Structures are given as structure tokens and as C-alpha cells.
Amino acid sequence: MRPLVVLGDALLDVDVDGTSDRLCPDAPVPVVDLVRERRRPGGAGLAALLAARSTSEVVLVTPLGDDPAGRALTGLLEHEVRVVPMPLHGTTVTKKRVRVAGQSLVRLDSGDGRAEFSPLTSGVRAALRSAGAILVADYGRGVTGHPEIRALLAELAGTIPVVWDPHPRGSEPVAGVRLATPNLAEAEQLTETRADAGELAKRVHARWKADAVSVTTGAHGAVLAEGGQCTTFRPPSGVVAKDTCGAGDRFASAVTAALLDGASTADAVAAGVETAARFVATGGAATLSTVDDSPKPEAHHHGTSAFDFAARVRARGGRLVATGGCFDLLHPGHAALLRQARALGDALVVCLNSDASVRGLKGPGRPIVTARDRARLLTELASVDAVVVFDEPDPAAVLDRLRPDVWVKGGDYADTELPESAVVRRHGGEIVLIPTIRGYSTSRLVAAAEGA
Incomplete structure (x- = not known):
């Protein structure tokens, strides 16, 4: 399959988490004691990282600056997305949110970077022409106004799906895109009209030469205008947003x-x-953040020490996250899951199936790597603070002792009632499902090796 190419303006998003229990003596503003800093790609960078949760090959074409924020942004992307840079005039845009108890107090924006309108490189042209579909993630920093980009997109729109996610400060979609996706506020601003989403979708559709227009309405879903008809799509019932960012x-x-x-x-x-x-129900963009805080405590490999570690986290008021699995032949899908899990709290404990437990679940040929070595590999990861090995088919007994605030599983368990759910909830914990990266699994790696 040809890759999904994301084209647009990439930003660096930073969440600064802290605590506050007093006001500043010289002004009625809260004093925030900083606890940790979390970084993630923003703008088109976030769109590309999310696209990698839905398809196996993603390419990001974006202007990148050679400054600390630009280098950090590249580092956050390069393990899951192939980045094809364009020249950036100015410095990388960074958006920093200061948050206390999950609520944003202020956002500090820095950087003035905009896309340069210099001739496209052969690498950019080749990346766009290689696409099986293109997502234009416009964040108003100039990419969609580039004359050569627009000409190439207009040409490609006749042969492959092009989705255009617009921005109020960006350029209008080129003719022939398969779908334009303004949100409700953007549609109102564009049409200078306050109306229901269906009417707005029709008006935007009439203005733009797109095959279809979908106006997103947050918790109410989206309205699609296509072929003279409007259709409303609602989200699943019972799904509650925790953080709508992203x-x-x-x-x-x-x-x-x-x-x-x-x-x-x-x-x-x-x-x-x-x-x-x-x-958004499983934490939104925050689950993609990389934590940048003080060095983690010494990692622990076996039962009692992992439980002691968990007790110390709780004693200092920290938020304990746990996840579990076989983790046989660590791969990028595992690494992404663990990084996102760690971003949900202050420490991450991995509940690791023992060799006997893996054999019971996977068959006599597994595991390929022993529990001792699997635990060592896991504790080498910056996202993992401790590992506990268990022999049972599921980690319910271990979780009864760990009592995590958050229990994380991969999104492939979305329609499954986990046997450990009751234990987690009994101790006041919540269960978060994180989408897995398509194309990665130990079984698939084993099958590929055997067929080689």
C-alpha cells in the first residue's frame, strides 16, 4: 500500500504540570510549583503521529527549523513517521500550557516560523507523488499558500483522496479535494453565519470546490454535505471526553x-x-506526550520491590499507572504504548507475564525471550519505572496489590471485558485503552522470520 502523506505546519506542544495552593503576594494570581514537563508534536506533527495509529506508513512533509524546538520536534516524530523537511523562515512555533489539576491556567506561545516559498526540493515532490492519500493539516503558517504546493495538490486531487483540514489563517482548499473538514467555529467564521451544522456544511460546500464538506461539532459528531445531501454522524453512546485536545x-x-x-x-x-x-475519551493528545522530568527512581525487576516502589509513589501523592502483557520481542508498537501510558501519570509499572503464563496463552513455542531478559529490556526504556512478573493467566492478583490509579491496555481490547477490570475499579482506578500502531505484533514478526 502507498503511504499516507501529511502535509502542513508542525508545531511543538508543551504541557507544564504543577500544583498550586497559594496566591502570589503582589498580584491575585496563583503560584504554580512545577512538577514535570511533557512534550509532543503539535499541528501537522500531531496529525501525522495520529495517522500512524491508523495505517502502517506515514510521511510528514513540513517546514522544520534548526533550533532546539525544531530538533526536539524531529526527535519526537522520527521513530513513527518519516519526516521530509521543507525550509522554515524564523523559529519553530511552540505552544506551552501551564496546567494545575488537569486545568489550563495560561498558554504561552513563542516562535515566528513560517514556510518559505522557495522552490520545492525533489524530496518533497517525490514524497507527495508517492502518496496513496494526502491529509493537508493547515495550521496557518504558510504551507498551504505555497504556489508549487497548491499546483501539485490540485494535480494529485484528481487521482488520489486529498483531505483538507483548514485553518482560519490558511489558504482555501484547491479544487477537487475529496473532503474538507472545518470545525463548527471555522465554518461560522468562513460563512459569516451562525446556523446549524447542516446549513453551514451546505454553504461551505457551495463555496469550496470540494467533493464533500464535513463540519465537525465536537461531542455531537459531524455533518457531511455531499451530493446535495446532508448526513449526521454521532459518536458512540457512553463515550465521554476527558481532554478534547487533538x-x-x-x-x-x-x-x-x-x-x-x-x-x-x-x-x-x-x-x-x-x-x-x-x-478523547482515553485522554486525547496528552497520551502522546513524552515526560521530561527528574530522573526516574531505580527500576525494579521483581515482585516485592515493584510493590514497594508503587507504595512510595502513592505515599508522595503520585499518580501510578500500570500496564501489562507478554512483551515478547519488543517492537515499536510496544514502545509507543509504554510511552503513552507513562504520560498518563507519575510512574509506570509493567505487569509482565512469566514464561509459564506466556506458554499458556500463546502455545509451547513461546516466549521467544525469557521473562528475565524481557524484564531487563523493559527497564532499559525511559518510560518504564518498574516491572513485576506474574504466573497467572491474567494480572488481577498483581493489580490487587499494586492498586494503580490507571490501568492501560492496547486499543485492540476495546470490545473485550478485561478480567482484571473489577479489581482495578474496586480500588478506585480507571481503565484507559490506547490505540495500537497497526502493522506491529510479535506473532507477525515470528511468522515473517519463519517465512524468510
Whole structure:
């Protein structure tokens, strides 16, 4: 399959988490004691990282600066997305949110970077022409106004699906895009009208020469205007948003991936609504953050020390996260899951199936790597603070002792009632499902090796 290419303006997003229990003596503002800093790609960078949760090969074409923020942004992306840089005039845009108890107090924006309108490199042209589908993630920093980019997109829109996620300060979509995806506020600003989403979708559709327009309405889903008809798509019932940051990027990336797979526009929008709803319900963009705080405590490999470590985290008021699995032949999908899990709290304990437990689940040929070595590999990861090995088929007994605040599993368990759920909830914990990266699994790696 040809890759999904994301084209747009990448930013660096930073969440600074802290605590506050007093006001500043010289002004009625809270004093925030900083606890940790979390970084993640923003803008088109976030869209590309999210697209990698829906398809196996993603390429990001974006202006990048050679400054600390630009280098950090590249480092956050390069393990899951192939980055093709364009020249950036100025410095990398960084958006820093200061948060206390999960609430943002202020956002500090820095950087003035904009896309240079210099001739496209052969690498940029080759990346765009290689695409099976293109997501234009416009964040108003000039990429969509580049004359050569626009000409190339207009040409490609006649042969492959192009999804255009617009921005109020960006350029209008080129003619022939498969779908444009403004949100409700953007549609109102564009049409200078306050109306229901269906009417706005029709008006935007009439203005832009796109095959279809989908107006997203947050918790209410999206309305699709196509072929003179309007269709409303609602998110699954019972899915409650925890952090809506990144919802629009998740919707657009899931829609583009579905179109890449051959879905109709209506089916792609339906898939996008459901995927975005589940994304925000499981923590939103925060789950993609990399924690940058003080050095982690000494990692522990076996039972009692891991439980002692968990007790110390609770004693200092920290938020304990746990996840579990076999982790036989560590691969990028594992690393992404662990990094996202760690971003949900202050420490991460991995509950690791023992060799006997793996054999019972996977068969006599597994595990390939012993529990001792699997634990050592896990504790080498910056995201993992401790590992505990268990012999049972499921980790319920271990979790009864750990009592984590958050229990994380991969999104492939979305329709499964986990046997350990009751234990986690009995201790007041919550269960978070994190989407897995398609194309990675130990079984697939083993099968590929045996067939080689």
C-alpha cells in the first residue's frame, strides 16, 4: 500500500504540570510549583503521529527549523513517521500550557516560523507523488499558500483522496479535494453565519470546490454535505471526553486512513467520528506526550520491590499507572504504548507475564525471550519505572496489590471485558485503552522470520 502523506505546519506542544495552593503576594494570581514537563508534536506533527495509529506508513512533509524546538520536534516524530523537511523562515512555533489539576491556567506561545516559498526540493515532490492519500493539516503558517504546493495538490486531487483540514489563517482548499473538514467555529467564521451544522456544511460546500464538506461539532459528531445531501454522524453512546485536545487531528487522520483503505466518504467520516470520540475519551493528545522530568527512581525487576516502589509513589501523592502483557520481542508498537501510558501519570509499572503464563496463552513455542531478559529490556526504556512478573493467566492478583490509579491496555481490547477490570475499579482506578500502531505484533514478526 502507498503511504499516507501529511502535509502542513508542525508545531511543538508543551504541557507544564504543577500544583498550586497559594496566591502570589503582589498580584491575585496563583503560584504554580512545577512538577514535570511533557512534550509532543503539535499541528501537522500531531496529525501525522495520529495517522500512524491508523495505517502502517506515514510521511510528514513540513517546514522544520534548526533550533532546539525544531530538533526536539524531529526527535519526537522520527521513530513513527518519516519526516521530509521543507525550509522554515524564523523559529519553530511552540505552544506551552501551564496546567494545575488537569486545568489550563495560561498558554504561552513563542516562535515566528513560517514556510518559505522557495522552490520545492525533489524530496518533497517525490514524497507527495508517492502518496496513496494526502491529509493537508493547515495550521496557518504558510504551507498551504505555497504556489508549487497548491499546483501539485490540485494535480494529485484528481487521482488520489486529498483531505483538507483548514485553518482560519490558511489558504482555501484547491479544487477537487475529496473532503474538507472545518470545525463548527471555522465554518461560522468562513460563512459569516451562525446556523446549524447542516446549513453551514451546505454553504461551505457551495463555496469550496470540494467533493464533500464535513463540519465537525465536537461531542455531537459531524455533518457531511455531499451530493446535495446532508448526513449526521454521532459518536458512540457512553463515550465521554476527558481532554478534547487533538480531536480534530484524530478525526482528519482517521478519515484519510479510511479513504486510503478504499472506504467511501460517508463510511470514512463515520469511522473518523468514532475514532476521534474514543481518542478523547482515553485522554486525547496528552497520551502522546513524552515526560521530561527528574530522573526516574531505580527500576525494579521483581515482585516485592515493584510493590514497594508503587507504595512510595502513592505515599508522595503520585499518580501510578500500570500496564501489562507478554512483551515478547519488543517492537515499536510496544514502545509507543509504554510511552503513552507513562504520560498518563507519575510512574509506570509493567505487569509482565512469566514464561509459564506466556506458554499458556500463546502455545509451547513461546516466549521467544525469557521473562528475565524481557524484564531487563523493559527497564532499559525511559518510560518504564518498574516491572513485576506474574504466573497467572491474567494480572488481577498483581493489580490487587499494586492498586494503580490507571490501568492501560492496547486499543485492540476495546470490545473485550478485561478480567482484571473489577479489581482495578474496586480500588478506585480507571481503565484507559490506547490505540495500537497497526502493522506491529510479535506473532507477525515470528511468522515473517519463519517465512524468510
